[in-house]
Amino acid sequence: MESNDCEMPGRSVPHPPDSLFESCSWFYALCREYLFRDHTQEIAHALFPAGGPAEGTRVLELGCGPGFYACRLSQEYPHIHTTGVDLSRRLIERAKSRAASRSLANCTFSHGDAHALSDPSNSIDAVVVSRLFLIVANREAVLSEIFRVLKPAGRCFIAEPTSGFRTRIPLSCMWLLSKLSSSPAGKYREPRQADVMTSTDFGVLIRSQPWGSFDFRYDSWYQYAICEKSPAALVAPELQERPADWSTV
Numbered sequence: 481m482e483s484n485d486c487e488m489p490g491r492s493v494p495h496p497p498d499s500l501f502e503s504c505s506w507f508y509a510l511c512r513e514y515l516f517r518d519h520t521q522e523i524a525h526a527l528f529p530a531g532g533p534a535e536g537t538r539v540l541e542l543g544c545g546p547g548f549y550a551c552r553l554s555q556e557y558p559h560i561h562t563t564g565v566d567l568s569r570r571l572i573e574r575a576k577s578r579a580a581s582r583s584l585a586n587c588t589f590s591h592g593d594a595h596a597l598s599d600p601s602n603s604i605d606a607v608v609v610s611r612l613f614l615i616v617a618n619r620e621a622v623l624s625e626i627f628r629v630l631k632p633a634g635r636c637f638i639a640e641p642t643s644g645f646r647t648r649i650p651l652s653c654m655w656l657l658s659k660l661s662s663s664p665a666g667k668y669r670e671p672r673q674a675d676v677m678t679s680t681d682f683g684v685l686i687r688s689q690p691w692g693s694f695d696f697r698y699d700s701w702y703q704y705a706i707c708e709k710s711p712a713a714l715v716a717p718e719l720q721e722r723p724a725d726w727s728t729v
């Protein structure tokens with residue numbers, strides 16, 4: 481086992497230990513499976529309000545981790561295609577294994593950065609984002625990319641935790657695991673404490689893009705935004721290759 485690696489004994493491969501999610505992918509996958517809430521039904525209702533997705537609907541899960549939602553949606557709707565994108569190559573491998581173990585042919589995963597997506601503008605029907613904004617470097621840039629890739633009338637579902645304390649627990653465990661495996665402190669890019677957004681910050685973030693409509697929902701654990709790009713909105717060609725600089729609406 482590599483000294484900078486908290487991967488399970490016997491399953492380690494060399495990798496640059498720059499992300500806790502990369503180093504502790506097995507731990508995060510366990511949390512996702514058994515600890516965090518499953519929002520699949522809320523996502524389906526929010527993204528496909530008119531009785532289910534049309535044939536060939538393209539869904540993107542950003543910061544997909546182990547591919548939980550991409551696989552759930554692909555399983556539920558065999559006639560759509562889901563793609564999961566994540567910065568962690570190990571979590572992408574886990575997501576691929578998850579899809580393969582369920583024989584999902586309509587589900588693919590690729591390594592990528594949510595700040596600069598490879599998808600063309602106006603090409604995606606629906607985007608799922610769960611627990612991503614609390615750790616990305618530039619939230620506005622990520623939301624701008626989501627807006628750019630969505631088709632006119634495309635929708636996104638965003639779920640962000642509201643409790644700093646509860647969100648801190650898995651992150652702290654990952655830091656601890658990385659220490660136990662003799663990883664020097666401060667080596668990973670993730671913050672020590674999750675940067676949970678207040679409802680005000682969340683509102684400001686969502687309004688940073690010119691959505692046709694949006695709706696906020698809250699419960700005791702999460703805040704949600706369901707946003708729809710205007711049916712008439714097409715991203716201008718000069719803005720298609722870089723994050724758009726939209727002013728608040």
Ligand SMILES: C[S@@+](CC[C@H](N)C(=O)[O-])C[C@H]1O[C@@H](n2cnc3c(N)ncnc32)[C@H](O)[C@@H]1O
Binds near residue numbers: 512548567571610
């Ligand atoms: C807290 S986890 C959430 C995973 C999953 N969406 C869920 O609901 O459990 C955050 C994920 O975002 C990924 N991530 C962090 N920064 C990213 C970026 N800039 N682009 C894509 N993925 C990123 C991490 O590797 C990690 O898998």
